[in-house]
Amino acid sequence: MQTLHGTNISRRSAAHRPPAAPQLAIPRVGAAVRAAASATAPAPAPAPSGSTLTNNGATINWHQLKLKHVVDSGDFNRAAVDVVFKEALKMEKVKPHTKESRILDGFIMSTLFYEPSTRTRLSFESAMSRLGGTVLSTESAGEYSSAAKGETLEDTIRTVEGYADCIVIRHFQEGAAARAAAVASIPILNAGDGPGQHPTQALLDLYTIQREIGRLDGIKVGMVGDLANGRTVRSLCMLLSMYSEVQVYFVAPEVVRMREDIKHYLSARGVRWTEVSDLREVAADVDVLYQTRIQRERFQNMDDYAAARGKYIIDKDLMRILSPNAVVLHPLPRVDEITTDVDSDPRAAYFRQARNGLYVRMALLKLCLADGHPEILL
Structure with missing residues (x-):
């Protein structure tokens, strides 16, 4: 695992990270889904009337x-x-x-x-x-x-x-x-x-993480696939930067690594990020594994597309490494980057994500x- 920030990021984080805010009480559904115990899931916190909240x-x-x-x-x-x-x-x-x-x-x-x-x-x-x-x-x-x-x-x-x-x-x-x-x-x-922004997707992704994991502060997120052209991961990074002690792993083929503007955005806000080449190492450590499609339509050079496609695939073998409490997300559509035999795993949350x-x-x-x-x- 190659850490690009090292001690610099830890020194910066205290200075740049905003003070922790009270976590919104959103009921967690992921644990209930995984345990097939929805009857015992906590009831949603009452929401105030109108579009106001007390902060x-x-x-x-x-x-x-x-x-x-x-x-x-x-x-x-x-x-x-x-x-x-x-x-x-x-x-x-x-x-x-x-x-x-x-x-x-x-x-x-x-x-x-x-x-x-x-x-x-x-x-x-x-x-x-x-x-x-x-x-x-x-x-x-x-x-x-x-x-x-x-x-x-x-x-x-x-x-x-x-x-x-x-x-x-x-x-x-x-x-x-x-x-x-x-x-x-x-x-x-x-x-x-x-390849720019997709803010409504980022909001539903964040909502899904809260519903599945039960928190947004202190989570570890592995972002996988086409990060250079992936507007979903770019937008999600920006929202994640508002929460404390978040750590992001970027796992991508060389030709579609995360662009520098998002890396700088995260660094300026004290968010720790790391570029990693070993997906298995990341899967063992994260709360959320966010897979994306290698977007053929964004490539002008098909040799680059061929080099990127199929490099990182989530399959049954990888799911054995993933934490029992973690989830797999994908903005969809998928091609071959998540095998269909993963769909039955309760940690595969991408269709619940689409519903959200x-x-x-x-x-x-x-x-x-x-x-x-x-x-x-x-």
Whole structure:
């Protein structure tokens, strides 16, 4: 294991790490799932009404946190994450034909996806529908919108905001969501911008870790695969940096190692990170093993892709090394980086992770749209 920071990081961490904040009480479901004892799992802590929470005696409102848009993971602080998580817990309980399922009645969400998507697009659309809203969708905006005629992204956003109350955008260019937010008068939610950011995925990943492991402070996370192009791991690193005593291991082929900007981001916040070549060594030590796909579509040189693919695979043999209390996550889709015989292992949490995306995105839509409207009972 090659530690790149050594003693420097330990000296820096005390100076740069923010003071520990009270951990949000989110019930842990992973232990119950693994033990098949859901009947004895702790009940969810009661969530306050509306989009507020009490933090050290102060009431915090979503919009007081200046998060009109959900574009960049770096825009969040722990208080904002706590707001989202408490709302997500309530979203898990929303049933059809109840008043909670109609809180976004009359609101319209537009999805503009310039890249393929299954989980992100459908979970956003399901989230809107489950809260009573309406969806305007285009599956391949680059081909079936006026972008094919040369229309700029900015002009598309200015046009679509006349038809909808929020826009969920996925784009192949890094920074596209920020460009959209710069000209939009309605909320923009970033559903992935090239190899840049995927903040809603990071939030659902963090929510899943809390639900499965039971804490966010003091966890060890191994990030595996295409870290250079992986917007999910980049965004997750930014959120993890808000928590104390977090340690991150980067396990990647040479051609797709984590980019320097994220390493610097973590170092500046006192987060210990290490680049490692031995996946088995990491698996024996972590609480979370976060696998990612080697993204063929991001490579211009297919020789580099061939060199990276298949280097790190999670299979039954590796699962024997993983701690009994650890979990395996993956943003999906997978190709061959997790073998299908791992799926039956209770520590394989990636499909539960995908399900959590529905609740987190329901929470975000509620907060972005219904908050600030006193006539709507939250």
